[in-house]
Amino acid sequence: MKDAASRCVAPFGAWRSPITPDAIVAESVRLGQVAIDGSTIYWIEGRPQERGRSVLVRRTADGTTHDITPARCSVRSGVHEYGGGSFVVVDGTVYFTDFADHALYRLNADGDATDVVVAAGQRFADLVFDAPRQRLIAVCEDHSAGGEPVTTLVAIDLNPDLGAEHGPIMLAAGADFYASPRLSPDGQQIAWLTWQHPNMPWDGTTLWLGRFDASGAIVDVVLVAGGVDESIFQPQWSPSGDLVFVSDRSGWWNLYRWRNGAAQPLYPMAAEFGEPQWEFAMSRYGFTADGGIVCSYIRNGEAYLARLDPDRGTLQEIPTPFREIKELQVGDGFVAFLGGSPSEARSLVRLDLAGGQTEVLRRGSGLSVDPGYLSSAQAIAFPTTDGKTAHAFFYAAGNRDCTAPASDKPPLLVLSHGGPTSQATATFNPMVQFWTSRGFGVVDVNYGGSSGYGREYRRRLNGNWGIVDIDDCVNAARYLVAQGLADEKRLAIRGGSAGGYTTLGALTFRDYFKAGASYYGVGDLEVLARDTHKFESRYLDSLIGPYPEEKALYAARSPINATDRLSSALILFQGLEDKVVPPNQSQMMFDAVKKKGLPVAYLPFANEQHGFRAAATIKRCLEAELYFYGKVFGFTPADVIAPIVIENLPTA
Numbered sequence: 001m002k003d004a005a006s007r008c009v010a011p012f013g014a015w016r017s018p019i020t021p022d023a024i025v026a027e028s029v030r031l032g033q034v035a036i037d038g039s040t041i042y043w044i045e046g047r048p049q050e051r052g053r054s055v056l057v058r059r060t061a062d063g064t065t066h067d068i069t070p071a072r073c074s075v076r077s078g079v080h081e082y083g084g085g086s087f088v089v090v091d092g093t094v095y096f097t098d099f100a101d102h103a104l105y106r107l108n109a110d111g112d113a114t115d116v117v118v119a120a121g122q123r124f125a126d127l128v129f130d131a132p133r134q135r136l137i138a139v140c141e142d143h144s145a146g147g148e149p150v151t152t153l154v155a156i157d158l159n160p161d162l163g164a165e166h167g168p169i170m171l172a173a174g175a176d177f178y179a180s181p182r183l184s185p186d187g188q189q190i191a192w193l194t195w196q197h198p199n200m201p202w203d204g205t206t207l208w209l210g211r212f213d214a215s216g217a218i219v220d221v222v223l224v225a226g227g228v229d230e231s232i233f234q235p236q237w238s239p240s241g242d243l244v245f246v247s248d249r250s251g252w253w254n255l256y257r258w259r260n261g262a263a264q265p266l267y268p269m270a271a272e273f274g275e276p277q278w279e280f281a282m283s284r285y286g287f288t289a290d291g292g293i294v295c296s297y298i299r300n301g302e303a304y305l306a307r308l309d310p311d312r313g314t315l316q317e318i319p320t321p322f323r324e325i326k327e328l329q330v331g332d333g334f335v336a337f338l339g340g341s342p343s344e345a346r347s348l349v350r351l352d353l354a355g356g357q358t359e360v361l362r363r364g365s366g367l368s369v370d371p372g373y374l375s376s377a378q379a380i381a382f383p384t385t386d387g388k389t390a391h392a393f394f395y396a397a398g399n400r401d402c403t404a405p406a407s408d409k410p411p412l413l414v415l416s417h418g419g420p421t422s423q424a425t426a427t428f429n430p431m432v433q434f435w436t437s438r439g440f441g442v443v444d445v446n447y448g449g450s451s452g453y454g455r456e457y458r459r460r461l462n463g464n465w466g467i468v469d470i471d472d473c474v475n476a477a478r479y480l481v482a483q484g485l486a487d488e489k490r491l492a493i494r495g496g497s498a499g500g501y502t503t504l505g506a507l508t509f510r511d512y513f514k515a516g517a518s519y520y521g522v523g524d525l526e527v528l529a530r531d532t533h534k535f536e537s538r539y540l541d542s543l544i545g546p547y548p549e550e551k552a553l554y555a556a557r558s559p560i561n562a563t564d565r566l567s568s569a570l571i572l573f574q575g576l577e578d579k580v581v582p583p584n585q586s587q588m589m590f591d592a593v594k595k596k597g598l599p600v601a602y603l604p605f606a607n608e609q610h611g612f613r614a615a616a617t618i619k620r621c622l623e624a625e626l627y628f629y630g631k632v633f634g635f636t637p638a639d640v641i642a643p644i645v646i647e648n649l650p651t652a
Contacts, residue, residue, distance in 0.1 A: 007403045012410040012439030012487075013630060015402035016638035018369055019437050021619035024430045025049070027366025030613070031338050031348055033281060034327040037089040041329075041336050041361065042068075043348055044075055044086070052613020056087060056096060056107075059361055070113050074099040077125040077280065079141040079151075080535035081579050081610065084279025085126035088136070095136055097124050104136070104156065117156050119167055120144060124156075126179060126280040132187040133216050134158050139178045139280065140168055141534075148534050153178045153192060155216060171218050172208075177201070177535070179280060184237050188212055191224070191235040191243055198538030198546070201277040202421055202451070202458065204228040207235055207245055209258070225249075225256070225263050231455075233274030234284060238291050244310070246274035246284070251455045255285065255295065257310060266310045272298040275326075276421045276451050286330030294318075294335050294353070296325035298452045301379065301391055302426065305335075305351070320351065320358060324425045336361075340427025342377050367430045372400025375436035377426035377444075382479035384448070388460075390472040391453065393426050394480065395433075395442040404439060411633055412486035414473050414513070415444040416495030416502040420461060420543070423452040434622060438637070441486050447472035447502070465543035466509070466525075466557040469502045474512050489514065490633045494625070496520055497581060497610065504559040504589060507568040515569040515632045517625050520581045520610060523560040523589040526551065533579050563592040569599035569632045571646075573621050575608030594647045601628055601646045 008016075030046030032054065039061035046054050054076040056069040069075055076099035077083035087096035094107035095116060102123040104116040116136070121144030128137045133155070140154040154168035172178065175194035179201065182191050188211055195205040206226040210218040225247055226232040233246040233253055243258040244266070253274030255266040273284055273295055285295035285308075293308040303325040305318040322339035324346065329336050333353055340346040345365035351358045375395040384390040397410040404410070413435055417424045424444040435442050446452065448468040449461025460468050473493060480486045492515040495503040500521015507516045522528050529540050529547040545553050555561050570593050574586035583604065590602040603624055605617050612618055623641045630637045631649060 007401055009405060010402055010439075010638070011635045012397060012404045012408055012490075013626075013633060013635040014638055015399045015437065015439045017399060017434070017437035018373060019367065019430060019434050020639070021434070021622040023367055024365070024434060024622070025615040025618050027363075028345075028430070029362070029364055031346055031362065031364050032327070033084065033086060034283075034329050034336050034338065034348065035087070035089050036329045036331040036336060037092065039331065040089075040092075041331075041348075041350065042087070042089055042094070043327075043336075043362070045362070046613060048613060048615035048618055051607070051615075054086075054099065056094065057362070065361070068094065068107060069096070072100075073105070073113060078102055078123045079125035079139055079280065081533045082279050082535070083125060085139075085281030088127040088129050090129045090131075095127055095129070097127070104138075106158075116158065117167060122168070124154075126181060128181050128183060130155065130183060130187060130216075133212075135216070137171065137181045137183070137190070138168075139181070148537070151176065151178055151534075153181055169216075179205075179277065180235050182235050182237060184241055184243075185239060186241070190218060191237070191245075193226075193232055193235065196228075198541035199228060200421070200536075200539055200542070201233075202231050203542060204230055205232045207232045209243065224258050231274070233277060234282065236285070236287070238287050238310075239289060240291055242291075242310075244285075244293070248274070248455045253455075255293070255308065255310075266293075267308055267313060267315050269297070269315070270299070270454065272452055272454065275423075276419070278419075278422070282326070283328050284326070286328060286335070288330060288353070289332065294328070294330050296328050296337070298423075301423065301446060301452045305337075318351070318353075318356060320356075322349065324427045340364075340425060342426050343428055345428045345430065365428070365430050369433070370400065373437045374398070374433055375442075379426065380443075380476075380479070382476055384475040385468070385471040388448070390448060390475065391446040391450075392476045393424060393444045393446075394485070395436045395444075396485065397436050397439045397441050399437045399439065402439070409484070409487035410439055410441045411490035411492065411629070412441045412443065412477055412480060414477050414491065414493040415442060416447070416469065416473055416493060416499035416506075417444070417450070418495065418497035418499045419451075420447075420449050420465060420469055420498040420502070421451055421458060422498075423450050431622070438626070441480065443476050443480060445473050445476045462542050463545065465540075466501070466505045470506045470510060473502060473506055474510055477512065492516060492629060492632075494519070498522070500581070501525075501559075504570075505557070507570060508559040508562045508566050511565075511567060513568055515571075515629060517571045517573070517628070518586070518589070519573045519612075519621070520575060520578050520586065521572070521589075522581055523558065523585045523592075525554040525558045527585060527588075528581065529554060531582055536580065560588055560592060563589075563596055566593060566596065566598060569628070571601040571625060571628045572603070573612075573624075574602070574604045575610065575612060576604050576606050577608060578610045580610040597648050599632060599646055599649045601644050603644065
């Protein structure tokens with residue numbers, strides 16, 4: 001590291017950094033669903049360099065790794081818009097759903113993809129292979145009739161003589177939502193989840209158990225667990241035929257086993273063995289051949305890996321450097337998972353169960369930077385409204401080559417995650433380092449309503465969206481200002497989706513931040529309640545209240561209706577193909593802020609949906625946001641950035 005005398009002196013925000021947008025997107029991939037077939041590991045990569053295409057990749061036991069899906073295909077499900085469970089592997093044969101046409105395909109050993117079934121207007125997810133009956137079982141979302149799509153559990157015969165006209169066979173119907181069909185080891189029983197409007201799956205789900213009759217229909221259905229106030233996650237069968245699942249009935253998502261008509265807790269613990277089911281086929285545990293369980297759990301916002309003996313009731317931690325563990329799959333003597341740590345971006349990891357050695361098979365980011373440009377996450381707990389405590393990860397500004405004038409304090413960027421029932425983690429994030437290496441402090445807030453801290457913490461947001469989340473973001477900033485770690489006059493807040501709503505609300509309903517960046521954020525709650533997709537169409541019932549009964553409350557909590565209180569600069573980013581938060585939300589906020597005469601910019605992107613995937617989009621957003629803060633906070637970025645149009649920007 002350079003000594004103090006040789007370091008450049010420049011304002012915070014104006015430091016030159018090797019962590020450029022080009023470097024961030026050049027080697028980055030979005031890692032998704034993981035599967036194991038024998039000794040072979042499969043996973044999905046979302047590639048910004050290919051406009052976000054989701055590619056299925058295979059790694060054999062000898063270490064050979066290659067793409068296996070045709071270049072025209074994107075392995076991604078459109079069910080619930082968020083998808084998941086988009087492929088299944090059976091003895092080397094892959095069945096997957098392509099995002100372009102939502103059809104199911106069979107991928108043969110020679111790499112050719114052939115149609116299994118093409119049903120216009122139907123989407124499939126959570127694919128499972130039913131070996132005794134040579135068929136797939138899947139969640140089907142039928143859009144063919146218009147209006148709200150109908151969700152069912154279906155079987156799809158793999159007999160090629162039947163052809164596409166045969167279509168899916170309905171196995172279960174009548175519930176608003178279905179998920180997690182899982183077959184017993186002998187293939188004679190099936191478990192699955194349902195839930196009803198207005199619940200989200202983390203509010204309350206129901207676990208069912210049935211058997212197949214000679215025709216393949218489900219009969220003798222019994223209720224195993226769950227209800228409107230109990231969330232069940234990841235039902236799965238042990239090798240001996242026990243049905244295991246995760247339930248939050250104790251206030252924490254813990255593991256249970258169904259035996260003799262009763263649910264038995266396997267290891268009661270104030271920790272989370274489950275997570276919000278935003279996508280299908282999410283996995284946090286699996287079985288070894290002897291019936292043992294390898295699982296991950298979250299305690300105080302950080303994940304750990306462990307072995308659980310369900311008969312002895314013992315839990316033994318498996319040491320790893322990873323503090324985020326997702327998509328856990330168990331193979332013969334090894335596990336594969338997506339793991340992240342403060343020094344490692346989310347990556348595909350293989351861990352040997354005998355010796356504990358880990359191998360990173362695919363890094364989510366290929367960014368290689370001297371540690372002198374990086375900032376480490378510091379877990380903080382800070383006081384918030386009503387005498388409660390909230391949580392966050394703080395990253396101090398830092399750059400080995402630069403320093404700021406002695407009297408300056410860094411601007412602070414407050415991150416508000418999406419969901420809102422999601423979680424900020426301490427996993428290395430190049431986009432956070434983009435800001436800290438330029439002289440920003442960053443605080444990633446796990447406001448009340450976030451997962452990872454138990455059901456009570458998660459439910460703090462019920463009825464209080466737009467209050468608790470905003471208070472916690474403001475109080476995180478206040479805490480850091482009081483510690484002398486941030487400049488109170490240069491505070492900004494940014495977030496996407498639900499985090500975008502919190503951003504807009506913080507700028508509108510509080511007078512604390514000078515600037516904000518909303519990525520596909522919600523400005524009008526009434527419009528969202530009337531115009532969004534099925535999965536989240538009643539989400540606001542719990543976060544705000546039932547609509548239209550609470551119409552006045554929706555209006556009062558909508559930033560679009562309170563722009564007269566807005567006094568901060570705002571930049572908005574929006575995908576024009578977004579089905580979750582329609583583009584009119586950002587357009588309305590832009591028009592209102594522009595009319596009021598405040599500095600505002602709006603960048604819409606064609607061919608982008610909910611969550612940007614293309615490298616060019618990601619790069620442009622980072623540069624534009626930095627350019628915007630430079631104009632608002634009064635510094636000139638060291639980067640060469642194409643200007644953006646900022647309406648109502650005061651001239652010098």
